Amino acid sequence: MGDLSDELHRLDLDGARVVVLVPDGTRSIPLGRLFAEVHDALAARVASLDVLIALGTHPPMSPAAIERRFDLPAGGWAARYPGVAVHNHAWHDPATFADLGEVPASQVAAASAGLLREPVRVRVNRLVAEADACLVLGPVFPHESVGFSGGDKYFFPGVSGPEVIDAFHWLGALIGTMDIIGRPGVTPVRAVIQAAAERIPARRLAVAVVVSPAGDEVLGTYVGTTAEAWAAAAEHSARVHVRYVDRPYRRVVSVMPAMYDDVWTAAKGMYKVEPIVADGGEVIVVAPHVSTFSVTHDAMIRRVGYHCRDYLxxxxxxxxxxxxxxxxxxxxxxxxxxxxxxxxxxRVGVTLATAIAPEDCAAVNLGWTDPSTLDLAALAADEDTLVVPKAGEQLYRLAS
Known part of the structure; x- marks a missing residue:
């Protein structure tokens, strides 16, 4: 970890077609400042520079939302970044993808310790497949499916086809959230991701970022290959983003910031605190601004509901x-x-304090409470309750 500008200038990217992969608005990072450093270090010496927003299956960002994300005034992109195109990953459009073959079933089984025994088709956004180099610019946090986010996860599932997205999430669910979230090193899920990423012809580089728990301060930037930069950042994230408590709580209240605009993303308020909830306890996810289970998958979630692994x-x-x-x-x-x-x-109850109706919560096997009736100060004063402000990125664990 050194000066970011110096590290970027040392990258051998002269004359290269470069695609920078960045997160959408559901990850805390001062993206405007960091991308400005990346642009200013690379723009004059690369053949082309494109930005690709790694949406997974999240909804696309509007031009206005993109400008806000990059700390630009309305209509300010072209003036600040002339010649740089910004693209949403169009995960729903088959024409988006280049087919890179498949990870064979034997390799998937070996990588996943036998939990998944099927080939995985590897399709990725064409911009990635046609670039000379891809630079991942994003934060690293504890993650429910892969251990720690970042690195090659920006390709798979960030800008991949549904085959890897499904395999990635399902394998993590089979292992179990509490057995994988915040787990260091190459987890079985990351091993499958890396097997897919090895089929990308472009060089895979990263600026892996560790931010403060508040999300507004950069504590470290790690530059190198996606594997090297991610590993260093994940080690740092484990020291910053994992909070240990001495005892379990009967109730944990997760107050979700506005960047989580559906339960699909706000569910981080459940699984980032689940390890410290006592058996039979409750997690209350407080997000009065949320009015849907998923912007993208709402109908499917209403059909399936919320259930434990063994039920499904x-x-x-x-x-x-x-x-x-x-x-x-x-x-x-x-x-x-x-x-x-x-x-x-x-093991625990999950209650939504959102704008979703109580009957809709009951229909998907979740509890409901009226967010306007919650007294967070009174809840925080209860010794059996932990209130977590700005929940979703820090992982909570028991100290022993």
């Missing part, structure tokens, strides 16, 4: 046509549990 495995035939990324979200949002003799027992 027992009903695999019933949900065979549902994308496995949706099934994985269901598991992540509901947490650990069992399904025996036709009875589902989840």
């Amino acid at each position: 495995l027992a009903h695999a035939d019933r949900f065979a046509d549902v994308p496995r990324a949706v099934l994985a979200h269901s598991i992540h949002g509901r947490g650990a549990g069992t399904y025996l003799d036709g009875v589902e027992r989840c």
Whole structure:
């Protein structure tokens, strides 16, 4: 970790066609300042510079939202970054993708310790496949499916086809959130991601960023290959973004910032605190601004509901046509549990304090409370309750 500008100037990118992959608005990072450094270090010496927003299956960002994300005034992109095109990953459009073959079933089985035994088709955004070099510019946090986010995860699932998106999320759900979130090193899910990423012909580089818990201060930038930069940043993130508490709590109240605009993203308020909730306890996800389960997958989530892993495995035939990324979200949002003799027992309760109606919450197997009635100060004064402001990025664990 050194001066970012110096590190960028040392990258051998003269005359290269470069694509910079960046996060959407659901990740905390001072992207405007950091991208300005990347642009100013590279623009004069590369053949072309494009920006690709790694949406996964999140909704596209509008031009106005993109300018805000990059700290630009309205209409300011062309003046600040002439000749630089910015693209949303159009995950829903088949023409978006280049087909890079497949990771064979034997390799997937080896990487996943036998949990997944099927080939995975590798399709990625054409901009990535046609570039000389790709530079991932994004933060690293504990992640429910892969251990720590960042690195090659920006390709898969960030700008990939649905095949890797489904395999990625489903494998993480099979392992179990509490067994993988914040786990250091190359997890089985990351091993599958790396196997897919090796099929990208472009050089894969990264500026892996560690931000303060508030998300407004850069604590470290790591530049190198995606694997090298990610590994260093993940080690740093483990020291910054994992908070240890001495005992479990009967109730944890996760107050979600506005950057999470549906339950699909706001569910981080559940699984980032699940490890410290006592058996039979409750997580309350407070997000009065949220009015839908998912901007993209709402109908599917309403059909499936939120259930533990064993329930969905027992009903695999019933949900065979549902994308496995949706099934994985269901598991992540509901947490650990069992399904025996036709009875589902989840370890903790999950209650939404959102703009979603109580009957809709009940229909998907979640609790409901009116956010306007919550007294956060009174809840914080309760010794059996932990209130987490700006929940979603820090992972909470028991100290022993």
